[in-house]
């Protein structure tokens with residue numbers, strides 16, 4: 298029998314505010330353990346949390362971008378659980394009145410499938426701390442730097458049918474939040490985390506099967522592996538006459554399998570109740586309108602503009618617009634040099650290649666657009682040829698902003714030689730050094746011309762202008 | 778609502794408290810009394826009363842997103858019964 302996979306996602310995204318959600322400690326990633334802590338975020342008795350205004354702004358921006366209804370009257374709730382990653386023994390979250398509901402987002406998968414994913418709700422909450430378990434002893438060490446970092450949790454409807462859908466959705470969320478400037482969504486640093494609710498059903502069936510929830514998935518690769526594993530596990534179970542149990546499972550990426558954490562029977566009893574320390578929050582019409590009217594240009598609009606205004610292909614436009622940082626390099630450089638197709642060429646062929654090769658993230662690219670534009674001017678002139686331009690580009694890409702293009706070209710003698718006398722000298726040198734090949738040419742083997750041209754390029758360290766070399770080789774051979 | 782032995786055990790488990798037989802029986806009576814008291818409130822007719830989540834009529838108490846220095850680590854750690862130079866120490870939470 299063939300089965301269909303049905304998935305819903307719970308995505309936690311850390312908001313890029315400067316301070317935590319309920320205290321003024323920094324949210325900066327890293328830092329020595331427990332150095333970004335105060336009495337509020339370590340849950341000392343008698344402290345009073347105060348809500349960060351910026352968290353509300355960023356959260357509403359996310360809700361508006363995901364086409365949600367924004368809840369006007371908001372409050373927080375206490376989710377009680379006793380575990381040392383939360384020193385208060387409760388998490389301040391939103392259960393009864395999530396700030397955003399009933400949204401949707403359009404995605405396009407790698408194989409070109411377009412679909413709409415419905416958003417059930419988004420709520421605000423605080424992140425928990427980190428636990429380090431002693432490998433030998435009977436102790437766990439706790440670091441509360443991350444405790445109280447603001448999160449939004451985006452709960453989707455069960456609209457995913459493949460790992461491709463899931464990845465397209467996460468990439469779309471990442472790009473959207475990057476353009477909004479509300480999160481960097483780095484899965485490897487934990488600022489974006491996805492829990493996958495997965496069930497399987499026979500093809501054609503309308504009924505949703507019993508689902509499991511997988512936690513602890515930390516990369517796009519891990520998501521693909523986890524989905525493949527868990528769906529195969531459930532199908533095998535059903536095929537063998539068994540039943541899927543509703544449970545939470547932990548994905549172990551090293552072992553490549555999911556492990557049962559807890560079943561529905563011993564599900565946590567969170568004993569939610571209204572959070573008494575945080576007064577209700579009213580979201581005003583003005584704030585919502587202001588956010589609606591000041592949305593940035595998102596990737597899909599950029600793609601259209603790049604195709605229409607700059608005449609580049611849709612595929613290339615999608616690659617460039619998929620990162621706010623790459624799009625900025627593209628737009629800023631084109632604004633200076635007005636050579637969109639050339640700029641596109643170097644982004645797609647060189648920047649993308651170097652990023653992959655060296656594992657550089659778009660946000661870490663340190664390329665001055667003024668330099669890039671100056672480079673484009675040189676690369677489109679006759680002064681250097683394409684292979685040399687690649688060398689120059691790479692040097693510029695890894696250098697600091699004060700990189701001197703002219704000096705680099707001059708110091709390394711990279712300028713194309715278009716001086717007829719010196720090229721002629723090189724041609725005559727090559728001809729006299731290869732008498733046998735000259736003989737072959739005289740016997741009618743004209744294809745050896747290519748050999749002569751190659752030798753001349755070599756003799757001039759690739760700097761001779763190929764057109765001129767062709768011309769002079771032909772002239773000299775004609776004289777023989 | 779009757780507070781059964783199972784409810785007491787469940788609540789004790791959620792609070793990570795170990796109760797012996799005698800304490801369980803005592804809690805069953807005491808918790809029962811608390812819940813019975815709440816029943817008095819439940820007997821009131823509140824049909825016309827708007828639900829309230831906060832006792833003060835305060836709204837939108839918010840602060841600006843400005844970093845303030847955190848507390849000295851030693852000072853924070855000194856509040857815990859057990860700590861290293863860098864972290865709090867708790868009983869191991871995984872097997």
Ligand SMILES: [Zn+2]
Nearest residue numbers: 320322335338
């Ligand atoms: Zn703090």
